[in-house]
Amino acid sequence: MTPDLLRNIAVFAEVAKAKSFTKAGLALDLPKSTVSRRVAELEREVGLRLLKRTTQKVELTEEGQNYFASCRRLLEDVQSAHEELISARHRPRGHLRVAATVDFGLRLVNGLTRFAAEYPDLVLEFDFTTRRVDPLTENYDVAIHIGAPPDSGLTAKKLADVAVHVYASPDYLAGHGRPLTPADLSAHACVLEGRLHQIGIQNTWTLTNGRRRVEVDVKGTLSFNSIGIIRRLILGGAGLALLPESICRKDVEAGRLVRVLENWSAPMLPIYALTSTRLMPAKTRTFLDFVQANL
Structure with missing residues (x-):
């Protein structure tokens, strides 16, 4: 790839993004005539019209849309390689906005003080919510998503697969008996998860x-969109619940909770970080490394 071709691709991508030769010129600090010339050179190189120009607007042709999608990934890879070299010399800094559930945030609390001390130039802002957040349109750097990621133009990075089992307190099992098969769950009180992953109450x-x-139909009069609250309730004997192994491990070791149906598990629960682009600055990569280490 010649330097001229790479420059022309970069100019075309900016025009495609801005839908304007004028705006692209301002973003690139180039005259409008130069922007137009470079796009024309690129069209001659590929032998196709990439843009439809009128006096009022600029639109992509079908070939231009496909080409722009490929070029954008190429330019992101080039920028990412450049960013990695730069970030090797600079500490993560700036403002990082993160959307996550409260329960997820609580899992990070013990390590956050150390993380903040290690990166004093990085300001972390958490927005705790159970709704699905779009980092691109809502101006977040990272959105933590529990479960399979939505089908969108966002970049999804898997952070972990979490094991999920059925738990109850010893007191509840002493009073109501221990289920021996999955079918037995239907006769027990269950504390249900409600709308934590935008899928309604898990009956x-x-x-x-x-x-x-x-698949077992379960019933219960209590449902919550908080794993932490569900855990607290079953510790108090409210019934059975599906919970991540990681948040129950200490309770099981201390005898406060018991895993029932030891040979059965719920499907692994994936946790993803959603970002608006594959191009992540040092502040985002460093935070996600910290999250993975704590998961």
Whole structure:
């Protein structure tokens, strides 16, 4: 790839993004005539019209849309390589806006003081919410998403797969008996998860044992969009619940909770970080490294 071709691609991408030769020229600090010339050179090079020009607006042709999508990824990779070299010499700094659930934030609390001390030039702003956040349109650097990521133009980076099991307190099991098969769950009080992952109240639990997979209808009068509150309730004997293994481990070791149906588990729960682009500055990469280490 010649330097001229790379420059022309970069100019075309800016025009495609701005839908304007004038705005692209301002963004690139180039005269409008130079912007137009470079796009024309690129069209001659590929032998196709990439843009439809009128006196009022600039639109992409179908070929231009496909070409822009490919060029954008190419330019992001080039910029990412450049950013990695720059960030190797500079500490993460600036303002980082993160959207996540309260429960997820609580899992990071113990390490945040150390993280903040290690990166004093980085300001972290957390917005705790259970709704689905779009980092691109809502001006977030990172949105933590529990479950399979939405089908969108966002970049999804998997942070972890979380094991999920059925738990209850010893007191509840002493008073109501211990389920021996997944079907037994239907006769028990269950504390349900409600709208934590935008899927409504989980009245059906899916459990797997090797290649075996069953779906069980469960019932309960309590539902919450907070894993932390569900855990507190079953510690008090409210019933059975599906909970991440990681937040129950200490309770199980201390005898406060018991894993029931030991051979059965819910499907692994993936956790993703959603960003508006694959091009992540040092502040975002450093934060996500910290999150992965704490998960």
